Amino acid sequence: MTVELLAMHFRLNPNSGVPIYLQLMEQIKHGVETGALRPGDQLPGIRKLAESLVMNPNTVAKAFRELEHEGYIEVRHGAGAFISERLNTSEVHDRLDLARPLMEKAVVQARQLGLTDEELRRLMEAELLQLSDS
Amino acid sequence: MTVELLAMHFRLNPNSGVPIYLQLMEQIKHGVETGALRPGDQLPGIRKLAESLVMNPNTVAKAFRELEHEGYIEVRHGAGAFISERLNTSEVHDRLDLARPLMEKAVVQARQLGLTDEELRRLMEAELLQLSDS
Amino acid sequence: MTVELLAMHFRLNPNSGVPIYLQLMEQIKHGVETGALRPGDQLPGIRKLAESLVMNPNTVAKAFRELEHEGYIEVRHGAGAFISERLNTSEVHDRLDLARPLMEKAVVQARQLGLTDEELRRLMEAELLQLSDS
Amino acid sequence: MTVELLAMHFRLNPNSGVPIYLQLMEQIKHGVETGALRPGDQLPGIRKLAESLVMNPNTVAKAFRELEHEGYIEVRHGAGAFISERLNTSEVHDRLDLARPLMEKAVVQARQLGLTDEELRRLMEAELLQLSDS
DNA sequence: GTGGTCTAGACCACT
DNA sequence: GTGGTCTAGACCACC
Numbered sequence: 001m002t003v004e005l006l007a008m009h010f011r012l013n014p015n016s017g018v019p020i021y022l023q024l025m026e027q028i029k030h031g032v033e034t035g036a037l038r039p040g041d042q043l044p045g046i047r048k049l050a051e052s053l054v055m056n057p058n059t060v061a062k063a064f065r066e067l068e069h070e071g072y073i074e075v076r077h078g079a080g081a082f083i084s085e086r087l088n089t090s091e092v093h094d095r096l097d098l099a100r101p102l103m104e105k106a107v108v109q110a111r112q113l114g115l116t117d118e119e120l121r122r123l124m125e126a127e128l129l130q131l132s133d134s
Numbered sequence: 135m136t137v138e139l140l141a142m143h144f145r146l147n148p149n150s151g152v153p154i155y156l157q158l159m160e161q162i163k164h165g166v167e168t169g170a171l172r173p174g175d176q177l178p179g180i181r182k183l184a185e186s187l188v189m190n191p192n193t194v195a196k197a198f199r200e201l202e203h204e205g206y207i208e209v210r211h212g213a214g215a216f217i218s219e220r221l222n223t224s225e226v227h228d229r230l231d232l233a234r235p236l237m238e239k240a241v242v243q244a245r246q247l248g249l250t251d252e253e254l255r256r257l258m259e260a261e262l263l264q265l266s267d268s
Numbered sequence: 269m270t271v272e273l274l275a276m277h278f279r280l281n282p283n284s285g286v287p288i289y290l291q292l293m294e295q296i297k298h299g300v301e302t303g304a305l306r307p308g309d310q311l312p313g314i315r316k317l318a319e320s321l322v323m324n325p326n327t328v329a330k331a332f333r334e335l336e337h338e339g340y341i342e343v344r345h346g347a348g349a350f351i352s353e354r355l356n357t358s359e360v361h362d363r364l365d366l367a368r369p370l371m372e373k374a375v376v377q378a379r380q381l382g383l384t385d386e387e388l389r390r391l392m393e394a395e396l397l398q399l400s401d402s
Numbered sequence: 403m404t405v406e407l408l409a410m411h412f413r414l415n416p417n418s419g420v421p422i423y424l425q426l427m428e429q430i431k432h433g434v435e436t437g438a439l440r441p442g443d444q445l446p447g448i449r450k451l452a453e454s455l456v457m458n459p460n461t462v463a464k465a466f467r468e469l470e471h472e473g474y475i476e477v478r479h480g481a482g483a484f485i486s487e488r489l490n491t492s493e494v495h496d497r498l499d500l501a502r503p504l505m506e507k508a509v510v511q512a513r514q515l516g517l518t519d520e521e522l523r524r525l526m527e528a529e530l531l532q533l534s535d536s
Numbered sequence: 537g538t539g540g541t542c543t544a545g546a547c548c549a550c551t
Numbered sequence: 552g553t554g555g556t557c558t559a560g561a562c563c564a565c566c
Contacts, residue, residue, distance in 0.1 A: 019555080026256055026259070030260055033256065047538090056558050057558095057559095058557075058558075058559085059557060061540080064539085065540095076565090077539050077564075077566075078537080078538050079538060079539085080539080095248055095253075096249070096253070098243075098247055099249055099254075102240040102243055103254075103257050103258060104261055105236060106233070106239070106240040107261040108261075108265070109233060110233040113232055113233050115229055115230070115233055117262055118163075119167060119226075119229075119230070120258070120262070121258070122163060123164070123230065124241060124254070125160065125164075128254070131241065153549075153550065154550085154551085155550075155551090190550095190551050192550090192551055193550075196551085287541060289541080297520075297524060298528055301524065302528075313553065314553080315552090315553090315554090324542060324544070325544095325554095326542075327541080327543080329555080330542090344550090344551080344554085345550050346552080348553060360521070363512075363515045363517055364521070366511075366515055367511060367525065370507060370508040370511055370512075371512065371525050373504060374501070374508040375533065377500075377501060378505065381497045382497055383498070385530055387494075388526070389526070391501060391505050392522070393428065393432075394436075396509060399513055460565090464565080464566085
């Protein structure tokens with residue numbers, strides 16, 4: 001896939017309270033998990049990405065650095081940033097493909113019932129906590 | 135219900151990245167939404183709660199302050215904090231009771247498939263984004 | 269031990285080619301390894317340390333962030349940075365106490381022979397490589 | 403000696419944090435210091451070396467350029483690169499031959515004790531700093 | 537061309 | 552008063 005297209009799909013909200021660099025990280029991670037970004041793919045350059053997202057290059061750089069720490073990407077000085085080849089993505093894809101339909105159903109229904117995003121997040125967190133206990 | 139029992143159910147994780155005062159707020163909100171906390175119920179005192187949760191009283195105070203701003207609780211000088219009587223909780227309960235089963239099913243399945251909490255959160259956020267678009 | 273004294277012992281050389289934040293990290297790590305810094309000890313605040321070392325707070329912050337990633341310290345937002353309690357330092361101390369005398373002897377002799385620091389570093393790296401091979 | 407054999411002994415690690423061109427430089431310098439490379443010896447061509455080490459020719463060129471600046475090699479247009487005839491290597495060899503045994507002992511012992519390479523480097527740097535002070 | 541470091545300073549969030 | 556985020560921009564290092 002073209003990296004240029006990817007950049008256009010980012011949805012960053014500077015006023016959400018969630019740090020921008022974290023939003024960037026999460027969307028890149030999700031791209032990896034869904035297969036939109038595949039191991040070996042080169043990410044856009046820091047400055048280019050920063051420009052297209054209207055943000056400071058340092059902020060993009062911070063996201064890249066953290067993603068590298070977490071093993072999602074490999075940054076080669078002077079060469080660019082690449083989706084890590086070590087990632088076992090097929091496994092993740094399978095899990096996600098199986099999990100998505102039910103989650104989609106749950107979210108759609110909740111929205112139809114009028115739950116706010118916040119209420120939905122709290123509901124999910126509560127479910128996660130319960131499972132952690134047992 | 136007894137407030138003492140409630141306090142024992144709080145699950146705060148200082149290392150989750152989520153601010154502690156926010157975790158407290160969310161769990162109190164969720165308690166209201168599920169009916170575990172009902173309008174008129176008295177919350178534990180700030181110092182008591184802080185002590186039992188091993189956290190700074192200022193942090194509890196901040197959570198209470200925010201909850202009051204958002205209308206979830208009423209703080210009466212010298213008397214303590216109470217779940218707001220004005221809340222129309224029955225409506226929320228109904229919505230949540232209907233939404234919970236599907237969400238529970240989705241979360242349980244996802245966990246069985248081996249998705250991490252992080253992956254699940256990103257999956258839901260992605261679904262929320264898609265609904266916002268359309 | 270007083271944190272103030274520690275700060276005075278830092279020896280940073282901005283012109284060494286080694287990034288300042290790395291030098292800071294290494295000296296803090298070495299402090300942990302020698303026992304000069306013990307688990308639970310609070311590090312000086314970012315701004316204070318930056319001031320006493322005549323550098324930018326962001327640079328200190330970067331060192332702290334990386335040290336946290338590597339598990340040497342725990343940074344609690346609003347509270348400060350602390351040597352990680354999880355570190356098994358006694359084991360490291362023992363190893364180091366046993367290794368130091370020989371290394372000291374080797375370095376002293378090498379310097380008396382007139383080896384430059386660079387030559388010494390290359391010598392050690394060559395020895396490390398040889399051991400990795402076998 | 404054959405230059406071909408030398409090339410096979412290079413051990414470059416792109417993930418060590420140390421720039422590749424520097425690793426190359428250091429290993430050539432160390433080769434000179436140990437006598438593996440003697441004044442007048444011809445180094446492999448830039449393209450050949452780059453190919454055999456799977457790296458960018460520019461990177462090899464940079465290493466050669468720096469080595470020339472520092473007087474370790476002489477680059478003769480169209481003829482290739484040669485270990486500088488001006489180097490007074492015998493002196494260095496003697497120093498190194500005397501210093502190596504102790505360093506070897508120190509490194510071997512440290513590794514047996516379980517010290518990581520990082521810990522060993524920090525230990526030596528700390529010793530160097532102490533000697534500089536006194 | 538790429539990414540990395542460092543500075544300077546504003547503003548925010550947490551305890 | 553603590554650390555965190557973000558911006559702006561200079562300068563360097565690497566490939």
